[in-house]
Amino acid sequence: MRSTPIGRRSHRKSRAGCLACKRRKVKCDEGKPSCANCERHGVPCSFVGTVEPVRLEHEAASPAISARHDGAAETASPSIGLSQATSTSSLPVFDMELLHHYMTSTCYTLSRIPSIQAIYRDEVPRVGFTMPAVLHAMLAVAALHLARTDPSRRDSCIAQAHMHHQTAVQSVTPNIPTLASDNGVALFLFSSLTCISACASIPSERSFLVLFEQGRLANWVLLFRGTKTVIEYSSHDFNKGKLGPIFMNGAQSAAARDPQTFEKGLMYTWELKQMIGNKFVQDLPLRRIYEETLDALSRTLGVVMKPGEGPRLQTADVFAWLLEASDEYLELLAKEEPVALIIFGYFCVALRQIEWMWWMEGLSGRLMSQLYSVMDEKYRGWLRWPQEQICWVPGTI
Structure with a gap:
């Protein structure tokens, strides 16, 4: 007696095929991490018992495939x-x-x-x-x-x-x-x-x-x-x-524009502001960029350094300075200009105040380590106060 109906081609069933092929009731070549059928149709391929890290490696190797895994709307380009x-x-x-x-x-x-x-x-x-x-x-x-x-x-x-x-x-x-x-x-x-x-x-x-x-x-x-x-x-x-x-x-919402807040923050930045004024007497445009950036940072420090404010602080209270900093200052920072780096070192003090948040933990120290590594020896003294405030010692991360 024939084991298969007349006119139907017999083939060995795939016992260990992927889930997608089994749902479609087609033969799977069992290729891993993705079989030929799933590759051709652009769908996720998974096998019973396949460990997750294999899928991660597959996605990391191809952004296009990663996008397909996140939904049909992103197959051609992210939507x-x-x-x-x-x-x-x-x-x-x-x-x-x-x-x-x-x-x-x-x-x-x-x-x-x-x-x-x-x-x-x-x-x-x-x-x-x-x-x-x-x-x-x-x-x-x-x-x-x-x-x-x-x-x-x-x-x-x-x-x-x-x-x-x-x-x-x-x-x-x-x-x-x-x-x-x-x-x-x-x-x-x-x-x-x-x-x-x-x-x-x-x-x-x-x-x-x-x-x-x-x-x-x-x-x-x-x-x-x-x-x-x-x-x-x-x-x-x-x-x-x-x-x-x-x-x-947010603590910044009302306090940041209060003149008293600026005055409180200025006591942390006054010496640095004096140095900028003396250093750039002949370069008024550059002096203006640094002074405006430092004034914005003074307002931020006036908010975040207030005693007892720590638990109430939100991310925006600190990162508001990043919104106010000018494009010109950020360009100077990217070029690793010493004064721009020093100002950012003072910003690390503000970051330290919200390191009770798990995603901020240790960030001020990592940034200070980078600053110190690119800073010219003659300017490193200006980082002493920020280093003390964040409890960072040269040679540590």
């Missing part, structure tokens, strides 16, 4: 609009775990104020489901947080965080001009999350002071500085909308 639905069985398990970790743990570590915690818990995922870049940024932060809470998975979590961060930034950067007016809330949340990722990530050899990549401002810095324009020109009222608690609770 800013609504993402198309994907079947639950095709979602990467690691990313689903990161989403769960963010919702149950990470979101509560991004602020000590309950109303702001609620924004990170409720608004960020809601916006992320309509703007994939926000979702990627959220998962990047969750992966970095998980790397801290579970050291045994540190390498795989950091690799996943890097992939999500890069995908998020690359998808938004070219579209900022068209997004500023209609997606102000999304851009603000996205910029906040990418700032957290950048501060928490291990710096690469190409980065300098977190702000620069290969001598140029990092994309996340451009996005972060763009939030000032977004807030000014967006059709959304940030003070009265769903993000209101962020703007109402």
Whole structure:
């Protein structure tokens, strides 16, 4: 008796094929990390018992494949609009775990104020489901947080965080001009999350002071500085909308423009301001750049150095200075001009005040180490006060 129907070609069934081929009931060549069928159709390929690090290596090797893993809407190029639905069985398990970790743990570590915690818990995922870049940024932060809470998975979590961060930034950067007016809330949340990722990530050899990549401002810095324009020109009222608690609770919101706050901060920067005035007597434009930058930093120090203010401080209270610093100053900083470096050293003192946040921990020391390594010997004395304030000793990281 024939074992197969007439006219039907027999073939050996694939007992260990991938899940996608089994669902489609087609023969799988069992190629790993991705079989030929899945490669041809551009869909995720997974096998029962396959370990997660293999998938991470596969994604890290090909950004295009990584984009396909994040949804059909990003197959050709990252999309800013609504993402198309994907079947639950095709979602990467690691990313689903990161989403769960963010919702149950990470979101509560991004602020000590309950109303702001609620924004990170409720608004960020809601916006992320309509703007994939926000979702990627959220998962990047969750992966970095998980790397801290579970050291045994540190390498795989950091690799996943890097992939999500890069995908998020690359998808938004070219579209900022068209997004500023209609997606102000999304851009603000996205910029906040990418700032957290950048501060928490291990710096690469190409980065300098977190702000620069290969001598140029990092994309996340451009996005972060763009939030000032977004807030000014967006059709959304940030003070009265769903993000209101962020703007109402920040210590900078009222105190930063108080003349007394500036006077309090000036006592930390007075000697440096005198040095700038004496050094650039003949170069008034350069003197103006440095003095305006230092005045903005004085206002920030006046806020963050207030006794008892530490637990109430938000990221924006410190990073407000990064929004006020001029393009001219940042260009001088990128060129490693001594006075620009010294001013940034004083900024490290402000950063130190919010290192109770897990993503800021140790950042001031890492930055001071970079500053000290490129600083000319005759200017290093000007870093003594910042070094004492952040408890950093030359030769340490």
